[in-house]
Amino acid sequence: MSYNLLKGKKGIIFGALDNKSIAWKVAERAHEEGAIFTLTNTPSALRFGEIDQLAEKCNAVVIPADATNVEDLENLVKKSMEILGGKVDFILHSIGMSLNVRKKRVYNDLKYEYFAKTLDISALSFHKLLQTCYKLNAISEWGSVVALSYIAAQRVLYGYNDMADAKALLESIARSFGYIYGRERKIRVNTISQSPTRTTAGSGVKGVDGLMDFTERTSPLGNATAEECANFTIAMFSDLTKKVTMQNIYHDGGFSGMGMSLRAMKQYNKGLNTDKLPEIE
Amino acid sequence: MSYNLLKGKKGIIFGALDNKSIAWKVAERAHEEGAIFTLTNTPSALRFGEIDQLAEKCNAVVIPADATNVEDLENLVKKSMEILGGKVDFILHSIGMSLNVRKKRVYNDLKYEYFAKTLDISALSFHKLLQTCYKLNAISEWGSVVALSYIAAQRVLYGYNDMADAKALLESIARSFGYIYGRERKIRVNTISQSPTRTTAGSGVKGVDGLMDFTERTSPLGNATAEECANFTIAMFSDLTKKVTMQNIYHDGGFSGMGMSLRAMKQYNKGLNTDKLPEIE
Amino acid sequence: MSYNLLKGKKGIIFGALDNKSIAWKVAERAHEEGAIFTLTNTPSALRFGEIDQLAEKCNAVVIPADATNVEDLENLVKKSMEILGGKVDFILHSIGMSLNVRKKRVYNDLKYEYFAKTLDISALSFHKLLQTCYKLNAISEWGSVVALSYIAAQRVLYGYNDMADAKALLESIARSFGYIYGRERKIRVNTISQSPTRTTAGSGVKGVDGLMDFTERTSPLGNATAEECANFTIAMFSDLTKKVTMQNIYHDGGFSGMGMSLRAMKQYNKGLNTDKLPEIE
């Protein structure tokens, strides 16, 4: 589908690794909707990923940047403006990583060097990006900035570890900077709280299959896919959502509005080995 | 602007009175985006309003209905399906009225007959509409239902009176029925929590000017207008938001994310007649 | 345990039926903490329950009242003030009933006469109580009013039906009237959102066993019992919580803060018949 929703708009997209990435899907959809943009990721992600395919398809330049490094961000933003021919209209931040998770340090045995790094990569990078753009006056009036988040920022999901705290910090930064950007520049900043999504980054995590089954059965519309998230992100970048700012919007098939669904309860009750099948709706 | 976002989609729009109504703007935008729909309001609103102009402009049939009356709703939904040639894809519920407010009964001196009526008109009508459509199987798969709400459902604003409670009930009904509709029919139900908007219905309320000045200065992007709300509603009706359900989304220029803004504080401090001008940002 | 936390305080307690009722436990604890109070319930509940035992134990007078009837409430409040020798310091509202649930009408097939009754009994009764007390000036400065609620007001739990909407309305009324009472009388109004609790009223509901197992395993501290809820209610009545108002406080062993726990996930995975045991914490 294509509506020309982003016709003439310019952007920067962080975080596309391979064709399972949400950022990848956002890039594809943004291209279909008429936008031009640059792509960025860390040098090592660029090496291991397949971003060149995406760049070719979308006619986009790839600019390496470590999002925790202000100089890299300055370079990225300046080059993007040069390449795109002016200020950008939209930015996607899709960045998160926890060494504590990777190294299997549980939440009551965190390594603080890793914790600081989790926060820097997954949350402070968003402030650095916004501050860099602010100083370079790099975003157009009525521009739209989106960062991807997860419901672990509000509710504990075992195993999500210090990434939960990073997402809470990320959402707070979106709110805090959204105030400044709204007041001074008429630019909006929001986070999208997406269903758990099977990406290459996340697929190695043990226990994720059970969780995704649970969220699938709990969400009345099922888990939201990466493609669907891309569509919603396009709506948030478009001129249809100009007055939505400082919000964290759940794009999750309804999971966040649920306490317990009939479908998940039936599955749970099987585990109980009882014949207590729920009768009420 | 037009993107053909609703091309081929059918709908029902409640609550257009005159060209200040949000529902009026939604109808205009839905028409521009390629939708066909019926319009409805109470018989008395139809008499005093200017809905025929809108109907003509949008090529829409007007069907009178008292939204608290299930038979009226059945008639409306059946006729709409006949006229539009099948199930509908979207519905807008923009209905609210409090006799306690009109008759200046303050919240600690409510008349319970009026309170029940406030709830019936402003909230239960939404359940009646959803249940009627459910029984008539009147909404297409991946259809979208939106009701307009207000932040008084979460935070007390003096003077909003029993309408605040009605909006809380409305949002709960959206959530409760959103679960059923999502699970059984793949249809989404959401509420949009809109900035205070100067409509004909609301303009008579004393004290509203001060409040709207306050929300204007508190919201980083200013109050959202009826036109902007219509644009956001279109996005919620479109296929870009298929997995958003059971949510209450603030379309308010950022007001809901604010505790106190610099602009509002400056204004407030003038009232304090002090020279305590805030220095920090 | 007894701390004399309510020494010299007077109150009214709604909703004690038998010794499984939360209100029953609150009465016992309030008595232990030095309070005097009246007990009330509907005439029919008084017939079928065992409230006389409680009244004797607590040295309390029982006054029948239908909480949806303003005259009954006036009589109750006036008599309570006579018996107790002045204004009251605390009130517990523990009232809820849905004929739709009782008659097994599912949420997409509600009878509206019942729905109105659900709201009247479970939510509007709270407004009627507060308004009656307001007009009779029946609550002392720094008094405390508590109503019992449930997380279904925020998140859908299948089967809770129109009671979810009633609880959302109840919490809104607490907030709306809390503003007036705080501003004019320095009285606080809050709701306690309690774990699902096995009471006589709730025990007949099918499917409740599975749900309570799920909430038990999801809540890090397990479900909160009626006795524990009584203790928390005493704290909310005491002078230690004078500045907490217009809040809905979760007393639920942590359930509301959870997305998914390890314990519940293990149980759920058994139902999946997989060997995907979660490895991460």
Added chain:
Amino acid sequence: MSYNLLKGKKGIIFGALDNKSIAWKVAERAHEEGAIFTLTNTPSALRFGEIDQLAEKCNAVVIPADATNVEDLENLVKKSMEILGGKVDFILHSIGMSLNVRKKRVYNDLKYEYFAKTLDISALSFHKLLQTCYKLNAISEWGSVVALSYIAAQRVLYGYNDMADAKALLESIARSFGYIYGRERKIRVNTISQSPTRTTAGSGVKGVDGLMDFTERTSPLGNATAEECANFTIAMFSDLTKKVTMQNIYHDGGFSGMGMSLRAMKQYNKGLNTDKLPEIE
């Protein structure tokens, strides 16, 4: 007042500087309620404050500790257990500091070295404390840990700067670790979101007078004082609140439940220099 609510309980109290500190008031009240505890603060705060007076009054030992330093925390916790004769039952974390605020770096011109320090002092210190206690098995079953927070974690208040993000992170850590502590040790972890309070630490901030006037007039019960916060904290430490965990509870006179109050609006309208006095309630 004294109820012996903490009789026989042992604790650690962070953050008492002088008699305006909330932590100071908590210490006084904990002492009155029968607890024994150690006091702690950074070496420099101990030099400039008057903590020795408090220590004498409460019969408490003062142990210096930099709460960002795990070794210091280990020493503090071990010594506290030695002095108090066993595990502790309660801990108060009242720690926050932003060099960006102190050095007047606005939010769109933060120094990242300072930002990291703000997070480390105001939020990560709480994780370090909890993890240290966890490893040392230093908290008794049904113990209670409280950290002080502020509504800036949810809503932007201009000037609160990166402290807002730190409070959001702090509340997330309370939730995340509350899950582990609840599940494994039956210990609860909560945050109290307190009204703005005139302490020595906060009193130098420009613009705070206007803000406190606004919150005073907006909160139906007025701003909560440090003494009142101490009372509420005692309730949270007591056995009356055993099943409340992973919560952020507003102790703010109702501010968090308000959108706009009549009193604040009247003041605001004076600034508007209009005669639009609100007529509705």
